Structures are given as structure tokens and as C-alpha cells.
Amino acid sequence: MPISPYRHIADEIVARIVAGHHRPGTLLPSPGDLEHQGYPIGAARDALRWLVRHGWAEARPGTGYHVTDDPPVAELDWAAMELLAEEHVQRYRRGPGGPVS
Numbered sequence: 001m002p003i004s005p006y007r008h009i010a011d012e013i014v015a016r017i018v019a020g021h022h023r024p025g026t027l028l029p030s031p032g033d034l035e036h037q038g039y040p041i042g043a044a045r046d047a048l049r050w051l052v053r054h055g056w057a058e059a060r061p062g063t064g065y066h067v068t069d070d071p072p073v074a075e076l077d078w079a080a081m082e083l084l085a086e087e088h089v090q091r092y093r094r095g096p097g098g099p100v101s
Contacts, residue, residue, distance in 0.1 A: 006042075007047070009044060010051055013056070
């Protein structure tokens with residue numbers, strides 16, 4: 001079953017948090033940044049709200065979304081992360097395609 005666009009974006013950001021690319025307190029990409037990377041703006045907003053709801057990010061008025069000080073790494077959906085990793089491998093094999101930064 002395919003992952004919805006907002007969950008795909010959220011899972012990519014979670015993968016980057018877990019890998020240490022986004023440390024606690026780090027500013028996450030804005031919906032506009034994600035839209036410039038080719039994602040639908042609505043899905044980008046939903047992804048960031050999902051991250052807040054699940055404890056991965058916090059919205060700071062005037063500055064944007066930041067990684068929380070204590071992200072819930074123990075609660076990862078490993079099956080979703082494996083699917084995401086496989087998607088990245090396939091994208092790499094097909095050629096250039098920008099990951100969420």
C-alpha cells in the first residue's frame with residue numbers, strides 16, 4: 001500500500017532526524033522550502049503538523065518548525081523506515097532526485 005504524500009515527507013524528515021542530519025533544536029524545512037523541492041504545499045504543511053503531533057517537532061511562532069529536544073526515537077515505525085530506505089535506493093538507481101534537506 002503506498003504511503004500518503006504527507007507521511008512520505010514526514011518519514012523522510014524523521015529519517016534525517018534519526019540519522020543526525022537534524023539535531024534537537026534544528027530548524028526544519030518550511031512548507032515553502034518543501035514545495036520548492038517538488039512536494040505539494042498542503043502535504044508539506046500536513047507533514048509538519050504530523051511531526052508536531054507525534055513529538056518530533058515543535059512550532060515556534062515567528063521562526064518555524066524545530067526538532068524537539070527529545071524526539072521519540074524509540075517509537076519509530078521501522079517498517080515504514082525500511083520502505084523509505086528502499087525508495088531512496090530505487091531513486092538513487094534511477095538518477096538524481098533531491099532528498100529533503
